Amino acid sequence: xxxxxxxxxxxxxxxxxxxxxxxxxxxxxxxxxxxxxxxxxxxxxxxxxxxxxxxxxxxxxxxxxxxxxxxxxxxxxxxxxxxxxxxxxxxxxxxxxxxxxxxxxxxxxxxxxxxxxxxxxxxxxxxxxxxxxxxxxxxxxxxxxxxxxxxxxxxxxxxxxxxxxxxxxxxxxxxxxxxxxxxxxxxxxxxxxxxxxxxxxxxxxxxxxxxxxxxxxxxxxxxxxxxxxxxxxxxxxxxxxxxxxxxxxxxxxxxxxxxxxxxxxxxxxxxxxxxxxxxxxxxxxxxxxxxxxxxxxxxxxxxxxxxxxxxxxxxxxxxxxxxxxxxxxxxxxxxxxxxxxxxxxxxxxxxxxxxxxxxxxxxxxxxxxxxxxxxxxxxx
Amino acid sequence: xxxxxxxxxxxxxxxxxxxxxxxxxxxxxxxxxxxxxxxxxxxxxxxxxxxxxxxxxxxxxxxxxxxxxxxxxxxxxxxxxxxxxxxxxxxxxxxxxxxxxxxxxxxxxxxxxxxxxxxxxxxxxxxxxxxxxxxxxxxxxxxxxxxxxxxxxxxxxxxxxxxxxxxxxxxxxxxxxxxxxxxxxxxxxxxxxxxxxxxxxxxxxxxxxxxxxxxxxxxxxxxxxxxxxxxxxxxxxxxxxxxxxxxxxxxxxxxxxxxxxxxxxxxxxxxxxxxxxxxxxxxxxxxxxxxxxxxxxxxxxxxxxxxxxxxxxxxxxxxxxxxxxxxxxxxxxxxxxxxxxxxxxxxxxxxxxxxxxxxxxxxxxxxxxxxxxxxxxxxxxxxxxxx
Numbered sequence: 200x201x202x203x204x205x206x207x208x209x210x211x212x213x214x215x216x217x218x219x220x221x222x223x224x225x226x227x228x229x230x231x232x233x234x235x236x237x238x239x240x241x242x243x244x245x246x247x248x249x250x251x252x253x254x255x256x257x258x259x260x261x262x263x264x265x266x267x268x269x270x271x272x273x274x275x276x277x278x279x280x281x282x283x284x285x286x287x288x289x290x291x292x293x294x295x296x297x298x299x300x301x302x303x304x305x306x307x308x309x310x311x312x313x314x315x316x317x318x319x320x321x322x323x324x325x326x327x328x329x330x331x332x333x334x335x336x337x338x339x340x341x342x343x344x345x346x347x348x349x350x351x352x353x354x355x356x357x358x359x360x361x362x363x364x365x366x367x368x369x370x371x372x373x374x375x376x377x378x379x380x381x382x383x384x385x386x387x388x389x390x391x392x393x394x395x396x397x398x399x400x401x402x403x404x405x406x407x408x409x410x411x412x413x414x415x416x417x418x419x420x421x422x423x424x425x426x427x428x429x430x431x432x433x434x435x436x437x438x439x440x441x442x443x444x445x446x447x448x449x450x451x452x453x454x455x456x457x458x459x460x461x462x463x464x465x466x467x468x469x470x471x472x473x474x475x476x477x478x479x480x481x482x483x484x485x486x487x488x489x490x491x492x493x494x495x496x497x498x499x500x501x502x503x504x505x506x507x508x509x510x511x512x513x514x515x516x517x518x519x520x521x522x523x524x525x526x527x528x529x530x531x532x533x534x535x536x537x538x539x540x541x542x543x544x545x546x547x548x549x550x551x552x553x554x555x556x557x558x559x560x561x562x563x564x565x566x567x568x569x570x571x572x573x574x575x576x577x578x579x
Numbered sequence: 580x581x582x583x584x585x586x587x588x589x590x591x592x593x594x595x596x597x598x599x600x601x602x603x604x605x606x607x608x609x610x611x612x613x614x615x616x617x618x619x620x621x622x623x624x625x626x627x628x629x630x631x632x633x634x635x636x637x638x639x640x641x642x643x644x645x646x647x648x649x650x651x652x653x654x655x656x657x658x659x660x661x662x663x664x665x666x667x668x669x670x671x672x673x674x675x676x677x678x679x680x681x682x683x684x685x686x687x688x689x690x691x692x693x694x695x696x697x698x699x700x701x702x703x704x705x706x707x708x709x710x711x712x713x714x715x716x717x718x719x720x721x722x723x724x725x726x727x728x729x730x731x732x733x734x735x736x737x738x739x740x741x742x743x744x745x746x747x748x749x750x751x752x753x754x755x756x757x758x759x760x761x762x763x764x765x766x767x768x769x770x771x772x773x774x775x776x777x778x779x780x781x782x783x784x785x786x787x788x789x790x791x792x793x794x795x796x797x798x799x800x801x802x803x804x805x806x807x808x809x810x811x812x813x814x815x816x817x818x819x820x821x822x823x824x825x826x827x828x829x830x831x832x833x834x835x836x837x838x839x840x841x842x843x844x845x846x847x848x849x850x851x852x853x854x855x856x857x858x859x860x861x862x863x864x865x866x867x868x869x870x871x872x873x874x875x876x877x878x879x880x881x882x883x884x885x886x887x888x889x890x891x892x893x894x895x896x897x898x899x900x901x902x903x904x905x906x907x908x909x910x911x912x913x914x915x916x917x918x919x920x921x922x923x924x925x926x927x928x929x930x931x932x933x934x935x936x937x938x939x940x941x942x943x944x945x946x947x948x949x950x951x952x953x954x955x956x957x958x959x960x961x962x963x964x965x966x
Contacts, residue, residue, distance in 0.1 A: 201682045222711075248822070254662070255641040260634030260706040261664040264952040265825050274840060277822035277956070278670050281635075281662035282642070290659065290674060293681035297581035299848075322641035327602065432683070434627075434657035439649045454655065462683075566645040571658065 201296040203416030205426035206288075206577060208238030209538035214376045214407035214526035217312035223257060224269035226408040227308040231271045234304070234410035238422050245412075246300045248272040251280045251287040251307035253530050255319055270306050283307070283478075284409060284534025285563035285573045289432045291413050292575075301415045308408035309530035316404055319529070323567055329440070336480070337401070339441060339567035341393035344483040346446040348395065351498035353486065355395060359386035360504055361482040362400045362524055368511055369521020371550045374535075376405050376526040400482035407528025409535045427541035431465070431576035433458030441568060449484075452491035452562060452572035459560070460493070463576035468493040468560070472576075474516045474543055474553050475509075476536035477562040480523050484569060488562065489517065492574075511553070519543075519551050533563020537575055544579045581680040583802035583966040585812035586672075586927040590614030594762045594793035594912035594921075597696040603638055604650035607692045607794045610917075611651035614688065614796035618808045622652025625798070626684040630660040631671025631691035632916035633951075636706055638697040651690055651796070664707070665864065665951030666820070667691060668795060668920025669958040673818045675799045685801045686808075692794035693914040700790045700915065707953065718779075720866065721787060723827075725779035727954060728869035731833040732781065735884040741781050743887035744868035745772035748785050748910055750890070751865065754897050755907025757936035762791050762912040772868075786868040793914035795921045802966060813927035813945075817849030817961030825953035838877035838950065838957040845959040846879075851944070854879045858961075859942040860902050860929050862922040864949040866909045874948055875903070878959070897937065905929070905937040919949030923960050930962045 210233030212226050227250075235241060250270045252262035259265060263272065263279040270277075276294075280287040284307025291303040311319065320336035347353065363383050369375040381399055389398040419426040433455035437444050444450075456468070465471040475492065479485040486500030494515060495503040503509060509517035518524070520539045523532055540559035542548040548556075558578040565571040590613025592598075598606055607630075615621060628651060630644040640646060644660035661671040668691030675689035701719030708717040732739045749769055755761035767785065775785040798808075805812040819841035823830055830836070842854075851857050863878070865871035872886030880901070881889045889895060895903040904910075906925040909918050926945035928934040947960045 253641070254635045258706075258710060259708070260636050260703050261662070261952050263662075263822075264664060264707045264955065265709045265712075267822050267952070267955060268824050268826075268829075272822045273824050274836065275822060276820055276844065277663075278661060278674065278820050279663050281644070281660040286659055290677070293674075293677040293683060296681040296683070297677065299581055299680075319641065322635075322639070323645065325602075325604075325640060325646050434659065435655065436645065436648055436653050436658040438654040439646045443654075450655070455657075458657075566642060570645050 202298045204292050204295045204413060204429045205419035206411055206429055206541040207414050207419050207422050207426050208234045208412035209541055210234040210237055211374050211409040211535050211538055212407045213374050214405040214528045216376060216404055218406040223308055223310040224266055227266065227306055228269040230408045230410040231306055234412050238412050240412060242271050245271060245302050245304045246276055247291060247294050247303040248275040248277040249280060249287045249291040249303060249305050251282060251284040251530050253281065253309065255322055256309045256311065256314060256529055271304055283563040283565050283573065284531050285537055285561060285575060288411055288534060288537055288575065289434060289573060292429055292432055295413060295415050301418050303413045305411040305413060307531040307534040309528050310406040311404045311529050312406050320567065336567060337393045340481045341396050342441065343446045343568040344395050347483060347487055350447040353501050356387060357486060357501035357504060358400050358482040359383055361485045362386045364510055365518050365522045365524035368519050369525030372521045372525060375521045376403050396481055402480045402523040402527035405526045405528040407526065407531050409531040409538055411534060411538060425545050425579060427544050427577040429575060430578050431459035431463030433574045436571045446568060449487045449491035449569050452488055455572040455574040456492045459574040459576045465576060469515060471558065472515060472560050473556040473558050474519060475560045476518060476520060476539045478523050478532055478536060478564045480527055482524060485517065516553050519553055533573060536561040536563060540577050544577050582682055583814060584676050584679045585800060585805035585814045586797050587800045587805050587809040587812050588614045588618030588798035589924045589928055590617060591760055591795040591921060591924055592793045593760045594791040594914055596762065596789060596791060598792040603694045604647050606694060606792065607647050607690050608650045610794035610796040611688060611690050614798050618798045620798065625652060625686050625688045627657040627678055627687045628653035629671045629675045629687060629689045631667040631920060632662060633664050633667050633693055634703050636698065636703045637700065638694050651688060663951050663956050665915055666919045666949040666956045666958045667916045668918060669923055669949045669960060670820060672797050672920055672923050673820055673958060676815050676818055679799055679801050685804050687799045688796060689799060690794065690796045691917040691920040693916040694792045695790040695914060696792050721779040721782050723953060724867045725782050727832040728781050731869060731873055734833050738884055739887045741773065742769055743872055743890055744786050745769040746890045747865060747868040747871045748772045750896055751904045751908040751910045754905050754937055755911035758906045761907040762789050782867055788866045788909045788913035791912045791914040793912060793917050795917045795924050797920065797924060811931045813930040813962040814966045815960060816963040817845035819844030819959045821957050823955045825955050832954055833873060834877060834883060835954055835957065837955055841957040841959045842878050845961050849961040851961065855901055858944050858946050860905060860939045861946040862904055862906060862925045864909050864919060864922055866913060868910060871903065878948060902939050905939055919958060922947040922949055927962050930964050
């Protein structure tokens with residue numbers, strides 16, 4: 200029988216564009232300390248450290264090499280996931296489930312301002328066929344947005360409405376980078392950066408970090424009256440080449456969610472979840488992801504949005520934190536979603552708190568046009 | 580409670596200095612298909628894929644798992660990439676171990692690779708150093724390991740000599756003659772090594788590993804699946820992954836504590852008290868000859884300072900009582916991200932009785948070790964013939 204695992208502590212930086220006065224490792228170090236403080240543990244109590252990092256983003260080979268000290272990894276059972284921090288949390292979850300360890304620290308950090316997201320994502324294309332085309336995250340997303348909106352006849356203003364909803368939500372989030380509301384007219388009037396994607400439909404370039412403390416059940420109960428139990432996880436990848444994929448659907452998110460739901464006993468996500476934190480670097484992705492995560496039927500993401508269900512006061516709030524529309528600290532993005540979800544189900548989300556939130560889903564994506572997905576369900 | 584977990588299938592490419600006939604993803608696919616064939620499984624029978632590789636800058640592809648993973652059948656499945664420098668391959672297999680031990684998955688494919696001919700290995704390794712702090716002084720791996728070897732020799736002077744390092748190089752390259760996948764297969768003398776050109780004193784060319792293109796794959800399964808899939812699974816009975824500070828003044832290069840602790844963790848799990856007596860064979864990550872002597876000590880095969888005597892005694896030769904690196908080790912092939920998994924693969928094959936011409940007789944327990952980063956990451960894996 201596997202051990203129960205809970206998230207007991209978390210911290211994130213205030214995400215911001217170009218933190219010129221702080222190093223990436225300084226950001227990581229600050230959240231490690233703050234996450235430990237948040238649950239009353241010290242680094243000596245931690246057995247396992249799983250960190251997430253990106254060599255390309257850091258501009259260093261083996262990103263956890265010089266980062267090891269800042270990550271709290273010195274003389275720990277440490278390993279590094281190259282990818283989003285939510286994947287690192289899932290790996291830590293696996294280790295704790297075995298019962299071999301009782302405490303784990305999960306850390307993710309990134310300073311995108313130093314390289315720019317295009318250079319970062321262009322290098323994800325293999326060098327023979329796709330890189331010479333200049334395919335980057337924005338171009339791939341634009342192809343997907345076009346494919347999705349055409350296939351389902353989605354109104355061209357729907358992604359803009361996602362941005363309006365999330366920017367309004369972000370006003371309340373003390374960690375968000377963009378904390379001003381925007382009107383539909385402003386989004387629709389913003390420059391098309393890669394048609395059909397408009398400037399205000401894309402998440403910002405953010406520097407930031409996030410850390411989580413996870414423990415097995417008995418430690419969690421001793422530390423917290425109400426821990427956030429991690430009850431389901433899922434991961435999935437699509438094929439690599441865009442031409443081999445069904446770009447109108449986010450199949451990996453659907454599969455990752457199905458796995459997490461099965462483990463968590465979620466049968467009807469629209470009813471059984473109280474909120475969702477998903478990763479939408481581009482606004483149209485929230486529409487696709489609502490469908491993939493089973494919050495509505497295929498092609499009905501825009502209808503769900505129009506119904507008001509996914510607003511903060513709706514039946515199933517999506518991205519009450521403002522989501523990635525308001526802050527996109529690459530590598531940490533997905534772990535931030537889990538931290539927000541954990542804060543919500545434990546009633547510690549402050550100004551963002553959704554009333555009576557008991558169960559929440561956190562999602563992350565990776566690769567070009569959401570090639571990969573990870574999901575985790577936390578509950579009170 | 581952790582479930583019992585075993586290696587049921589293994590596959591590796593031939594390791595050579597340059598593969599022009601395949602790209603990175605195709606090369607990894609070769610190893611993955613061999614491992615799957617070894618178990619009689621197809622890519623569809625795998626529940627999840629773990630990818631291991633070292634700095635992306637070696638091949639110049641960011642998030643390479645997104646390309647490599649689907650090439651080995653990961654599309655539609657959970658996929659994770661582990662990157663811990665030189666230990667990446669072993670860390671990936673250990674992550675696969677936890678996938679299964681956690682009860683979440685039954686059959687997991689772990690792959691690891693490096694295609695070093697796509698870039699410059701030493702340039703890539705120098706980028707590990709912080710750009711503001713110490714990259715100006717970086718000169719690849721040999722410089723750091725030369726410091727390690729010097730510190731080791733100085734501490735135990737005159738017990739450890741350059742000839743002891745040469746003995747390791749001679750032993751392992753000779754073993755490689757029996758390994759069809761090895762890149763450097765050479766009959767050498769101690770004098771040949773001593774006379775070879777200096778790289779970073781005391782390291783000479785023949786004390787150093789080559790750079791290789793190559794890949795490895797392991798199929799890792801839960802106990803009940805393992806018994807169906809393999810006649811003699813290699814049970815993973817101990818794992819340890821430990822990390823320490825990258826900065827030389829903070830650590831003891833001649834006796835890295837990360838290695839001692841990773842071994843302690845694995846030995847405790849596997850109930851190993853006297854490694855030299857209770858283990859039958861070891862595959863250690865000796866990218867440079869002197870390191871094998873240091874790992875003898877940190878892994879508890881002998882006391883600190885006795886590494887030279889151990890290699891002199893012949894015990895660690897292929898026909899000795901406790902062969903170390905019967906495959907020829909990293910000195911004979913080094914596709915960096917794969918090398919740590921190759922150690923596991925060779926150790927697992929020894930337990931499974933599938934090591935071919937370099938099979939050691941009567942192996943019941945085998946150890947695989949690796950190091951990475953600034954000699955700061957260590958992994959130890961113990962394989963046994965019973966769970």
